[in-house]
Each structure stands twice: as C-alpha cells, then as structure tokens.
Amino acid sequence: MLKNKFLLGLIAVVILGVIGYTFFGEETTVSVADYIAQLEKERKEKDNFYRNSDSSPIQDKANFKGLNYFTPNADYKVVATVVPYHSSAQDKQVAVPMTDGSTTTYEKYGFAEFTLPHESKAAELNVYRLLIYKHEKGLSILFRDATAPQETYGGGRYLDFKTDDIKDSKLTLDFNLAYNPYCAYNHTFACPIPPKENTLPVRVEAGEKIFEKKE
Template sequence: MIKNRFFLTGLFLLSLIVLYYTFFDGGNITSSSGVDEVIDPATYRQQVDLKRTEKDKFMRTSTESPFTDKSSFKGLTYFAPDPSYRVTARLEPFADKTQKLVVGMSDGSEEVYEKFAHAVFSLEGEAHRLLIVKQENTYSILFRDATSGKETYGGGRYLELDPATLTDTRTTLDFNTAYNPYCAYNPGYACPLPPAENTLKVAVKAGEKYIPHE
C-alpha cells in the first residue's frame, strides 16, 4: 500500500514553495522574520486562486495524482479565499527536543513523528492551540474542525508550514492552504490521522472542501 505522508509531491510541491517565496515574502504578506505586514485582499485572493488552478492541473495530469480516472476529474472544491483565516501564531516549543508522537494511519498502521511545538493563535474570536509535527524537513499540522465530515473530509485536513516563516517564537498559519490527504480520493493511500488534541471546535471555512470523486 502506498503511504501518503501528508505532503504533496512533484509539481504541486514545487509550486507551493514558489508561492511562499514569491507571494508571502515578496508580496509583502510575511517577511522571512515572521513579521506581518499589510496585505492587499484582492491580490491575496488572486494568488490563492492561481495556486489552486495549478493544483488542479497537477491532479489532472501527473502520474503522482491520487485520481486514477483523470478524464472524469472536474477539479477540487474550495472555500473562497479569506485573508481572515491567515493568522499569526505564537510558538510553544518543547523543552525536550526528542519528544515523539505515534500517529495512527488510515490503514491501521502507525508512524512516528517528531513533536516540534504547539501553535497558539486566535480564530473566530477564540484562542486555540494545535500541535505541529515534523518529519524530515516538513512541518505540518494535522487537524479536524467543526466542518470535518460535513463540508470537509471526515479524516481531517493538513496544513503545512513554510520553514522560512518559522522563528523561535512565532509562525504564520494560513488555513486557506489546508488540504485533504490523498486517501480521501484513493483508498490505496494510507494517511496519518490527526491527534485528538488537534480538534478545533470552530468551523474553519477555509481551504479544501471534500466531495467524493467516483
């Protein structure tokens, strides 16, 4: 069984990196020091839509796409880009840098990840706390929220963090980039499941929605 380790590969991964360095940094959204700056909502939405178009192309054409019948692929579905779901988080690193987390996979197996830090942030007028895990050079948050199993995939969604925006004390979380694991579209993939502590009571109406593809 193919393992999906909560990061996208190939062309989409490359385009995600380009987005962070050319838009979030060069577009005066977040500097490499993690300091928020004034953003233009219209430009932000345009850039997010562009990345989504590129992802659809990847899903439709790449051999690494989870969709086996690409001729019937009509594109992924999303919430409209919303800058309010792009938030600054305070980091609470672990004093013990060797802490590990055993993550259950969708096929019943397990994988071990490093515990990097907790991200503390405000969303919908409430304070929240999510665990960031690390595997190799990938920093991610696996989470569920009030939309899970309704408007979004019941198994949870993933949020990746750009290492360039991580400091010792803060980072940026952009829930508009939250995406579904490959197992949402193809049972041949095994995907990590969010830990229980990463369940948000609020509805995160940002990022990728979920409509089963036949």
C-alpha cells in the same frame, strides 16, 4: 499501500490590508486582491496536476472536474505563537496512526497558539492550540474542525511549513491553504491521522472541502 505525500503550500501574512508572502525565497508584499488571484491560480494549477500527472491520486482522471474549496477569506490567515514542546528527545517521538492501521514516527515540535479574529469583534477572542509535528520534509499541522465530516474530509486536513518559516517564535497559519491528504481521493494511500488534541471546536471555513465528483 502508498504513503501520503505532504504538499508544501504558500505561506501568507496579512498586515494592514496587504499580504506579505515568500515566493521563490523572496519576501513580497501584495494586495489582498492580488493574493486571492494568486491563490486561485495555484488552485487551478493543482487541478491540472491532479488531472494530468502520473503522481496524481485521482483514479478517474478523465472525469476529474477539479477540487472543491471554500471562498478565500483573509480572516483565516493568522499569526500564531509557537510554544516549544518541552520534553526529553525520547518523549518527543510519537507513533502517529495511519489510515491503513500502520503507524509512522514523527516528532512533537511544539504548539501553535492563535485566535480567529472573525469569531467575534466584540467579545474576547478564544485562544486555540494545535500540535505541530516535525518530519523529514519539515513541519506539519494535521487538524480537524467543526466542518468535518459534512463539509471537509473527516480524516482531517493538513498545513505544511518549513522550519525557517518560524521567526521569533511566530508562525503564520493560512487556513486557506489547508488541503486534503491523498487518501481523501484514493484509498490505496495511507495517511497520518490528526491527533485528538488537534480537533478545533469551531468551523474553519477555509481551504479544501470534501472531494466530490462533479457532474
């Protein structure tokens, strides 16, 4: 069984109505409208990859009509505080269960603590906390939320980062980039399962939805 591949996404930050993001190693500032256009462009490029590439997890490429997404929403781009995982090197290593019953070893890097401003403009915001894994390709957050399993993949969605995306203990989480692992489309792939503590009690209406064949 093939192992899932982590896909590094575009990391974005919203500041006063504009978005700064790193593109080909350079920091760039664009309008929200331009960011959404760029995101939609990347989604089309991903569809083309899934439709045409030999590395695609899609089995029936001839009838593939594209992936399903929530509408881009700037409220789901948040800056998290990264709290290091304080423990011995041995305790940081964790056997992560895979969808095929096997395990893979990751390192507990730390926790991303954040709020979701769209929840309530009047009440005090809830602070959420997600475990960050470190692996050979960088960092990842594997999570579920209250949209699963009816609207989003029940096995969880992923966000990927580079280690140097963390600056001054801050990390931008753009849930518009949350994506499904390959096993959401093809059972011959084995994918890591999100830890129980990474189940958010709220709906995250951003990123990729359940893959459904479109007629």
